Amino acid sequence: MEKGYSITTKPIYGTLVWQKKATHHVVIVGGEGGGKALLKLFQQMVPKQPVSVFYLADDAASNKYVSIVEEMSGESITVCDSQEALTAALNTELDNCYMGTQFYVAGEEKLIWPVAKLLTEYGVDDRNIFKEQTGSLARRVFCVHCETINEDVHHNIHQCVNCGLNLFVRDHFSRHWGAYMGFMVDGETPGEIPPAQEVYP
Numbered sequence: 001m002e003k004g005y006s007i008t009t010k011p012i013y014g015t016l017v018w019q020k021k022a023t024h025h026v027v028i029v030g031g032e033g034g035g036k037a038l039l040k041l042f043q044q045m046v047p048k049q050p051v052s053v054f055y056l057a058d059d060a061a062s063n064k065y066v067s068i069v070e071e072m073s074g075e076s077i078t079v080c081d082s083q084e085a086l087t088a089a090l091n092t093e094l095d096n097c098y099m100g101t102q103f104y105v106a107g108e109e110k111l112i113w114p115v116a117k118l119l120t121e122y123g124v125d126d127r128n129i130f131k132e133q134t135g136s137l138a139r140r141v142f143c144v145h146c147e148t149i150n151e152d153v154h155h156n157i158h159q160c161v162n163c164g165l166n167l168f169v170r171d172h173f174s175r176h177w178g179a180y181m182g183f184m185v186d187g188e189t190p191g192e193i194p195p196a197q198e199v200y201p
């Protein structure tokens with residue numbers, strides 16, 4: 001990568017920190033990494049404002065964090081075992097959220113961006129959604145040729161699961177699709193595919 005060069009659309013993630021001026025906190029995490037972020041957040045403090053916690057926990061490691069955090073915080077966590085269940089739970093929560101609610105999301109990008117999209121559909125300003133990336137750096141890649149989202153992409157060159165074209169994974173990120181753009185790699189010289197490298201472990 002060229003020194004000093006950056007792409008403005010590429011997301012920069014932070015570490016979850018309570019926003020003390022919020023009137024209500026909604027925390028959404030996924031996977032083991034999300035559990036660690038949740039635990040670190042409650043280790044900062046247990047806020048005096050109401051807190052709602054949603055956890056997409058689909059493995060044993062995640063369930064460990066659910067019990068640790070519930071024990072130390074006294075808050076009960078809504079545990080969801082699928083993305084669909086999480087979306088349904090959030091739809092109910094968002095119907096009852098008002099101005100002053102701060103949102104916190106931690107997990108892999110495949111959790112962060114669908115959640116961020118749902119929140120913005122409810123009128124939540126993206127600046128009120130804190131995001132922490134945890135676990136795998138795998139990217140979601142949008143094939144610009146057939147408009148398909150490819151999940152769990154670890155390599156810089158990826159064969160689209162739908163149209164089969166070999167895509168070069170760009171740093172350009174679309175918030176609308178919640179994914180990085182993938183463009184045909186052999187557009188100029190068909191069939192000339194450079195070796196793929198694992199750059200998003």
Ligand SMILES: [Zn+2]
Pocket residue numbers: 143144145146147148160161162163164165
């Ligand atoms: Zn495609």
